[in-house]
Amino acid sequence: MRKLLTIVALPLLLLSLPYLSVAQVAITGTVTDSKKNPLPGATISLKNSNFSTTADNSGKFSMTVPGDKGVIVVSNIGFSPQTINVDANNKSLSVILTEEAGKLEEVVVSGLATSIKRSNLANSVASISSKELIGTTTQETVDGALYGKFTGANVSANSGAPGGGISVKLRGITSIVANSQPLFIVDGVYFDNSSINAGLNIVSKAAGQGSTLFQDNPSNRIADLDPEDIDRIEILKGASAAAIYGSKAAGGVVIITTKRGIRGNPRVEVGQTVGEQWQLRKLGQRSWDTAKVKDAFGAAGLAIYNANNGKIYNYEDELYGRHGVMNNTRLDVSGGSDKTTYYAGVTYKNDQGIVKHTGYQKTSYRLNLDQKITNTIDVSLNANYVESESNRGFFNNDNTSTTLGVSFVSTPSWVNLYPDANGNYPNNPVAPSNFIQTRDLITNRENVTRTLLGGTANWRIVNSDMHSLKITARAGIDQYTLATTAIFPKVLQFENGGNGTNGASIYGTTLSKNSNINAFAVYDFRPSTSMSFRTQAGITAENIDQNTVVSTATQLIGTQTNLNQAGSIQVQQNKLIQKDRGFFAQEEFNYKDIAILTAGLRGDKSSRNGDPNKYYYYPKASGAFNLHNLPSWRWTEVNQVKLRVAYGQAGNFAPFGAIYTPLVPVIFNGSTGSLIGTTQGNINLGPEKQKELEFGLDLGILKNRVTFEGTYYIRTVDDLLLNVQVPGSSGFTLAWKNVAAIRNNGVELAVNTIPVINNDWKWNLQIRFWKNTAKVTRLDVPAFNTGAFGATLGTYRIQLDQSPTQLVGIAGPGESKDPQSGLHRFGDAEPDFQFSCGNTVSWKNFEFTVLMHWKKGGSNINLTTLLSDIFGTSPDFDKKSLDPTGQKVNGAYRLSQLGVSARTWIEDASYFRVREMGLSYRLPKGIVQGISLIKVGVSARNLINVFSYNSYDPEVSNFGTNAISSNVEVTPFPSAKSIFFNLTVTF
């Protein structure tokens, strides 16, 4: 018994030793910025110890310093840290921090359970604060809020349809057929970002001829996360930083941290935004006369034109002309005691699209709790529930002339499509569908309910000056139901009278449940004040279970849409089940903040690999060298010089099912049979492997008034998967094989400065430049075309020693030909470079921000123009600006090039945009009793756009977020620009 007591008591005694010191000084104080605004959450730490505390939500703090004096460091992101000597005579402090450019005091993720001060970071990890994310203007989705805010990303909206659908590619192409999107992690929970098709293909038949890819234009599920909830985002762009996430991280990792409560009285913030969006660029309509009508639509067309007395309808305004009202209401409450802090937020968003009957509604609820259980144990919980509904219209490519987009370009403005007094829509006499009828009567809706739960527990087992040991355990569940509803009533022109399927009612349900658990131990060892070691090791587990059922009912009875009320029902089910297990270990060494060296290893196994129990290893190593911390450093104008180098590996799974050789169902003789599929699975398949080497130089000048960050990276992706042709005598025509490699090289430069700062004025300027070039360095199969509609119209071509995103096509006279394919290279989807410039200017209580984004180069395949030309409806059909001989009008010239050269369809997609602009005013304090802050403002998104691209918007993708095949345009939902009025009241 006594022995037992000793065993229990001794460690307790050891643990509590630091708290038992006799002499101590209790200090209190406030932390503010230069304008006396409190800095909630600022960190106050005692030098040479692991004591620290944070300021509450009014900037107040208190701390007990052991001994009779000490040195404290007060720091906050975006401010220069301050070192203060405290003792019994100086224990009531009023700390004013001064702003600096850059975010050197920020802590950034460095391992699965650790973070590091940015000034010691060896990787180029981008971070975006809440203010940068939503401070200027309101945002529809998180990914849509990322444009131009950090280097190294190619963020592109697939269309203007409400509810999202955005592709984020970090540092170029990382896969040809597998996933190319980054992994999203929200408060430690793996956040599913699937794009799930609604089954529209049965009507559009878009996949089938020319391309086998679906073109349903679904949203991607990161849209469910409310941007208002986000405190900060860190972006691990490539394997050198993302190796800690192993086999899921080749596309990079976006780590999202949501807002948490800060100790203090309840703080209530109410925000209301009202705005309007309208078509980003109007193209106008072709003007007509009898000769043109006869030319384009023949005698039959002329008869219609004449019968209607040449009346013209403005269909562009009719279809795309709505000024959609946008509304965003936000309420959050936060605060708490020393032991418990909470943050609760609710957002209601309701945006109308620019096309009638389209729009996006979302309600998001969040509750984040932090609880200290003992001095050494704390837990935090996050709960998020989201309901959303998006009505997305019916756009993009088809092979049935039924989508609104295709129908719009195939209908001249002199055809009357409006319903009569009884609401009966006329058939479109010149095309298979009446887009006004389609718009008014169809449904294409996505409904999501999503629950995200996460929890973290920390136990600081040992906490002494020399040793500390912490155990962290995390678990999370991400569960959602996505219901897709697509209804094409029988009355539609393309669904009756022998066309279509007499109506179609398509209901899809996806149940997705992801869960993850991990546990880590972090051990810090500080043998002296000049060096420290940090060791971490842990285990991870993730499970994915996704089940999609799409029921398609056709031959509908009357106006019924119930699946039972149909002559024919087809059901498709698709399950995705995955189990991953892994471990992670890392060692960091810090010598006087001069040299910071890190080495780590992640091992992952997964049921997605041919051998589910084979470990794949992802090592990483990095070094950061702060030359300015050398004792011999004398160049005081330059207060930071950091050289850094980092290497890492990350993986990417093969598409689900690639390891299987399935037997597919067939119907025969009144029975069902199993016939071997045409694609041979590969049981030996391993993940695609990315290796990235990154070099960087970070500078801080004039007390960090100017900071510079420059990075050069080389990343190779090996063992890229392709579905390759195999000898037919094997019984298969295709097989999955690891047969290609791509190398990406790139440069990322960023300058942050504060050119002006004084009592009234402050100007913060950020300039970013980034560029990526890619090349196929290995290809074990013959070069092939992919990702579009063939060489006549321009296509991607995977070819050795060429960019994987090159756009080639048939070569006209005088255009050079590739000797092997006979095709000419007309462009590349990859931009030449991107440039962005962010400005924040504040004067007294006014603040003006503007974010400009310039994408130079990068080409699109523009088939909207082709379709409009074919139907003679192009707005610029009669202009004469293209034909070098000056003979033909543009429409006729472009059509004359069809089959001659693909040049006409491959267009430069450069653009310059003012992404965000905002002006806000804080009312002077104390105007209204009990209200601590009132902020009013006006803001805009994409208000100014400059591009020569001949369509609605150069930012477009008919094929959604696929790795290769973005940058193809076929009659998309046009993009919008928007302005908002904002009001925020804080109690």
Next chain:
Amino acid sequence: MKNSKYISILLFAAILAWSSCKVDVINDPNNPGANTITVNASLAELQNLVDGSESGMRDNLNNYYDGVGVIGREFYRYSTSDPRFTSDLLGKGSAVLDNNTFYTTNPFDARYRVVKNTNILIKALQNTKAAITDAQRKAGIAYAETIQAYELLMVFNQQYGNGIRVDVADPNNLGPFLSKDSSLNAIQDLLNKANTDLQGNSASLPFTTSLYSNVASDFSKLNRAFAARVAIYRQDWNQAGTALSGSFFNLNGNLNFGAYHLFSTAGGDQLNPQYFPLNSNGETRVVEPSFITDAAAGDNRVTTKTSKRTATAFQDGLQSDYDFYVYQSNVASIPLIRNEELILIYAEVQAQSGSSANAVGAINVIRNAAGLANYAGGTDLNSLINEILNQRRYSLFGEGHRWIDMRRYNKLNLLPLDRPGDHVWTQFPRPATE
């Protein structure tokens, strides 16, 4: 400090324990897997494999029959969407057969897909623990081998001098291409081997087949019919005669008795791909004109297998007044082999063996059925073979024989060329992926 060491050790042990814990193999949640069905298939799964194989046998028959039918100058395949039916297949001008396009690769791939499926069936039969007798197991495997032999013969018919691969059990380690003669011998051997487990085996197959009887000893008759066809291709008249006697050959029986591919309008099932409505334009099959002009007066095979069009069909310098009308609905069955062919094989074997009287007797069965008088021509071998080839042309019209028959007797140069500069191909090229 001590306890932190213990904790570290504990943690380390936990990680080790964790990393050794197994991730279970997750089988394809969406489809049965080729690897799982072969381990211990249920009776129902065996039936699924059989139905899948018999369904797969129908895949791409259109491209097969169009290929051999157009080159054999039986009919033209008009297509507005693909000019290669009338250019490449007819050897128009400088056009040649492509080794990497649908008419070469699709039928080739489809036949080997069935071979693969039957190989899975064989493995499933070998390993199944379902309640079947050993005799049933053997009969089932013999069924699968018979199907394989038939599918390989279809591949051989197009590849001919290129030879084919027969050993394709391991997709990652395919057997060699055999020579032309070895390929045919291997097909014959495969049929003979299968027949040893079928002939006289009174057991039922462990599944039902739509092709012929479910009783092994009956199914042997289909196997022997195939064997007879392969034997005459090998000019092994003796073996052909023996095979015929084991087959369902019946000199006085129904000419259409035999084995057929079935089609239906049921959802998901296939329609007869050789059927087009009469007087179609654009996409259609029309009769090569000499089939009409060469026909004996009163031959009712002409009137039942063709139909005069309301308007002449023109395309690519070709013309015809008659629609190909062997199949009169989109659910008409397509024969694998039937009694009429066996009677003609009998005639050929008898003629080649010097029994001209038996040969003429068989010829007359066919002629009379077609509404023609008895054969009155010469009874020397040459005359008889010409007569038999002619009867085969009309009796088996559109069933994929004319080109192969003329090739067997080195008479491809006698096939009509309807445009100057057209060519008759001897064989299809070996697919590029091989």
